[in-house]
Amino acid sequence: MTLHGFDLIACDTSTSARRGVFHTAHGPVHTPLFMPVGTRATIKGVTPDQLRGLGAQVVLANTYHLFLRPGSDIIRDAGGLHAFMGWDRAILTDSGGFQVFSLADTLKLSDDGVEFRSIIDGAKHFWTPEENMRVQQDLGADIAMQLDVCPPYPAERTVVADAVRRSAEWAARCRAAHTREDQALFGIVQGGVHADLRLESVERTVAVDFFGYGIGGYSVGEPHELMLESLAPVAGAMPADKPRYLMGVGNPTTMLQAISLGIDMFDCVLPTRTARTGTAFSSTGRMNMRNARYVRDFGPLDPHCTCPTCTGFTRAYIRHLVTTKEMLGSILLSLHNLHFLLELTDRARQAIERDSYGAFLAEWLAGPGADDY
Amino acid sequence: MTLHGFDLIACDTSTSARRGVFHTAHGPVHTPLFMPVGTRATIKGVTPDQLRGLGAQVVLANTYHLFLRPGSDIIRDAGGLHAFMGWDRAILTDSGGFQVFSLADTLKLSDDGVEFRSIIDGAKHFWTPEENMRVQQDLGADIAMQLDVCPPYPAERTVVADAVRRSAEWAARCRAAHTREDQALFGIVQGGVHADLRLESVERTVAVDFFGYGIGGYSVGEPHELMLESLAPVAGAMPADKPRYLMGVGNPTTMLQAISLGIDMFDCVLPTRTARTGTAFSSTGRMNMRNARYVRDFGPLDPHCTCPTCTGFTRAYIRHLVTTKEMLGSILLSLHNLHFLLELTDRARQAIERDSYGAFLAEWLAGPGADDY
Numbered sequence: 001m002t003l004h005g006f007d008l009i010a011c012d013t014s015t016s017a018r019r020g021v022f023h024t025a026h027g028p029v030h031t032p033l034f035m036p037v038g039t040r041a042t043i044k045g046v047t048p049d050q051l052r053g054l055g056a057q058v059v060l061a062n063t064y065h066l067f068l069r070p071g072s073d074i075i076r077d078a079g080g081l082h083a084f085m086g087w088d089r090a091i092l093t094d095s096g097g098f099q100v101f102s103l104a105d106t107l108k109l110s111d112d113g114v115e116f117r118s119i120i121d122g123a124k125h126f127w128t129p130e131e132n133m134r135v136q137q138d139l140g141a142d143i144a145m146q147l148d149v150c151p152p153y154p155a156e157r158t159v160v161a162d163a164v165r166r167s168a169e170w171a172a173r174c175r176a177a178h179t180r181e182d183q184a185l186f187g188i189v190q191g192g193v194h195a196d197l198r199l200e201s202v203e204r205t206v207a208v209d210f211f212g213y214g215i216g217g218y219s220v221g222e223p224h225e226l227m228l229e230s231l232a233p234v235a236g237a238m239p240a241d242k243p244r245y246l247m248g249v250g251n252p253t254t255m256l257q258a259i260s261l262g263i264d265m266f267d268c269v270l271p272t273r274t275a276r277t278g279t280a281f282s283s284t285g286r287m288n289m290r291n292a293r294y295v296r297d298f299g300p301l302d303p304h305c306t307c308p309t310c311t312g313f314t315r316a317y318i319r320h321l322v323t324t325k326e327m328l329g330s331i332l333l334s335l336h337n338l339h340f341l342l343e344l345t346d347r348a349r350q351a352i353e354r355d356s357y358g359a360f361l362a363e364w365l366a367g368p369g370a371d372d373y
Numbered sequence: 374m375t376l377h378g379f380d381l382i383a384c385d386t387s388t389s390a391r392r393g394v395f396h397t398a399h400g401p402v403h404t405p406l407f408m409p410v411g412t413r414a415t416i417k418g419v420t421p422d423q424l425r426g427l428g429a430q431v432v433l434a435n436t437y438h439l440f441l442r443p444g445s446d447i448i449r450d451a452g453g454l455h456a457f458m459g460w461d462r463a464i465l466t467d468s469g470g471f472q473v474f475s476l477a478d479t480l481k482l483s484d485d486g487v488e489f490r491s492i493i494d495g496a497k498h499f500w501t502p503e504e505n506m507r508v509q510q511d512l513g514a515d516i517a518m519q520l521d522v523c524p525p526y527p528a529e530r531t532v533v534a535d536a537v538r539r540s541a542e543w544a545a546r547c548r549a550a551h552t553r554e555d556q557a558l559f560g561i562v563q564g565g566v567h568a569d570l571r572l573e574s575v576e577r578t579v580a581v582d583f584f585g586y587g588i589g590g591y592s593v594g595e596p597h598e599l600m601l602e603s604l605a606p607v608a609g610a611m612p613a614d615k616p617r618y619l620m621g622v623g624n625p626t627t628m629l630q631a632i633s634l635g636i637d638m639f640d641c642v643l644p645t646r647t648a649r650t651g652t653a654f655s656s657t658g659r660m661n662m663r664n665a666r667y668v669r670d671f672g673p674l675d676p677h678c679t680c681p682t683c684t685g686f687t688r689a690y691i692r693h694l695v696t697t698k699e700m701l702g703s704i705l706l707s708l709h710n711l712h713f714l715l716e717l718t719d720r721a722r723q724a725i726e727r728d729s730y731g732a733f734l735a736e737w738l739a740g741p742g743a744d745d746y
Contacts, residue, residue, distance in 0.1 A: 040693070040694075040697050040699055041690075041693070042694060042699050042700075042701040043701075044699065044700050044701070045700040045701065045704070046701075047681075047701065047704065047705075048685070049681070049685075069693065069696065069697055070668065070689070070692075070693045070696075074668060074669060074689060074693075077669060077671070078671050078687065078689055078690070079671075084687070084689070084690055084693075085690065086685045086686050086690070295443065295447060296447060296450060298450070298451050298452075308420075308422070312421070312422075312459045313459050314451065314457070316443070316447060316451055316457070317414075317451070317457055317458065317459070319443075320413070320414070320442065320443045320447075320457075321413075321415060323442065323443075324413050324442055326413055326415050326417065327415075327417050327418040327700060327703065327704075328415040328416075328417070328418065328419070328420065330700065331418070331420065331700075331704075332420075
C-alpha cells in the first residue's frame, strides 16, 4: 500500500499479462487499465457522475491544451484538476510533448527545450523540462509524465536516435525538477520501430528511476503488426515491478494483444471520438448507427451489454438521434463505447486472475469483432 | 382522480393563480407547470435520467419534426414516444401547426387542410385535421393538441379572423377524429392581439369541449406588454375547470405574470437554447458565461441553487467549457436552466398553496432579474 507503489497480484503463465494495483493519492488503481481521455479536463459529452457510474478509474487530461486554456495557474488556484473538473478519482496528465510535436506548425527544438506556437492564438511558448514539470505540478494530477521528444512516423533513424537521447536527458531533468510528493512521475520510452533504439531508450529512462514508464511514439501511423512486433521486446525489457503504459492506444484488439505482452495501462480518444461520428463498439465489431438497417430495429445496441445506453434505449432511437445530429446521440454512444472498453479491461483482469488470459485473448481474436479494430 | 380530469386544489385570492392537478395516463401532473421541450424526442444534451432528477413532469415533443424524422409509424411501432425516447412520465405533443406555418417556405392553406414542404428533403405533405390526429395518436403522447392555423405577427385582421374560424372548424374535426382514450386532446385558442377575436375563439373552441385548452399565437414577435394585456381577458373567459396552456412561453418573468392571470401550463426552448450559447439563468438575471469576469471565479453558478451543476462545478470551470466549446458546457447549463424554471414553478405552486402568490410575484418583479427576461 505504499504511495505510488505497484503491487503485482497475479501473473498469467501462458502470456506475459499481469494483474496489478497502482497506489495513487486518490486511491488504488487496478491494472490492466483503460483511461478515458478528457483532453480539456472533460470527457466530451460525459459528466463526472456518469463516468463514475461506468467504473472509470483514471481520467487522462492534456497538459498542452490546459496550459493554453484556461492556463495551469487557474487550475492550480482552483485547487488542482480534481477540484476544477469535479473528479475525485485518479487523474493522469500527459506532458503535452506529443501535441507540441504533432499539432504545432512551427517548432524549434534544442537540447534545452522546445519552442512552439499556440494553436489558439499563435503566441510563442518555450517549454524546458523544468517548465513542463512546473505546469504539471500546478495541474496536480496523480500521475504526471516526463516531457519527451516525439518523432513522427516515418522518420530518419538519426531523428529517432536524437529523440531517444533528448528524451533520456529530459527524463533526468524532469525527475530533478519534480518535487510534488502526492504526484507520481513516469518516464517515457521512445525509439520508434527500431528495436535497438527502443532498448537503448528503456535502459536510459529506467536508469533515471521513475514510478512507472510510458511507451510513446507508437500509434502514430506505423503498421499495426510492426508496432506489436517491436513492442514485445520493449515490454520485456522494462522493470517488472513498475507499471507499463502504452500511450495513445485503446482499440480493443491492440489493447488485448498488448496486455498479453505485459502492458498495464492504455488511453485513447477512440471511444468518444468515434461515438461523435455515430459509431458504436460491439462484440461483433463496429456498428455505424447511421445505417438504414437500424431504422426499425427496436433491440438494444448490444444485447449483452449492461451499460445505461443498452439498457435504456433502442438502436432505432440511437439511429434517429445520430441522423438528426442530436447531442444525446453522441452522449449515449460515448457512454456505451467507454463502457465497452472499461468492461473489456475488467474481463481481462478477471482472466489474468484465473490464469486464463491466453484463452481469453484467443477467444477475442477468433471472434467476429477482432479484425474491425 | 378521473383520467384527464383537472382538480383545482388551491386558488390564490389576490390574483387569479391556481394550483391544480391534471391526471394523465402517466400519472398526476402538478400545475402551474413548465414543460421542457424535446423537439425531436430528446431534450438537447440531457438524458431522461437527468431530466427525472430535475423533477420534470411533462416533456413536450414536436409532431412536425417527428412526422418528418423518423416518421410517426416508426415511433408507433416502437411502442409510442414513451418507449421510443425512454421517458416514463407524461408527454405532450403539439400538433406541428406552428412549425408548418413558421418553418415552411411554401404552404397552401385551404379549409380542408394545409399542404407544406418538408424542411428536410422538400417533399410535399398534406395535413388535414384528421391526418394530424392519426399522426399524434401514433406518437401516443398523454396530451395531444388540435391542428390549428397560426397567423404571423403582425397580420391583417382578416387573416387573424380567418385563422380563428378555421382553427375552430378544425377543432371540431380533430375532436371527431380523435379516438385514443389514454390521450387527452386539447383545443387551441387563436386571435392574435385582437381581444374580440380571442374571445370569439375561446367561445368557439370551448363549444367543441376539450380536456384542456392551449392559447396559441402568442410569443410570435408581439410586444411583451401587448401579450399580457390581451391575455388577461382570454384567460378569464376560459373554463375554470380545465387546464390553460400558454404555448411557447417560458421566460421566468412572463411565466410568473401569466400564472397570476390563471395560466397553468408553459413550454419553451429558452432554457436549453440559451444554455447552448453559454447563458445561465439566475435570480439576478442572465449570466453570459463567456465573460472574462468568471475566469477565476471558483464559486458556484448560483449560490442558492441546488442543481447538479451548481453543487458540482464552478463558474470558472463552466466558463472554460463554454469558451472551448465543450459539450459538457451546454449540458451543465441546460441542466441548470431547466432546474431554474422547474424550481421556479415549484415555488409558484407553493406560494399559491399558501395563498400568497401576489406577494411572491411582487417580490420577483422587484428583484434584480425580472427585467432581464
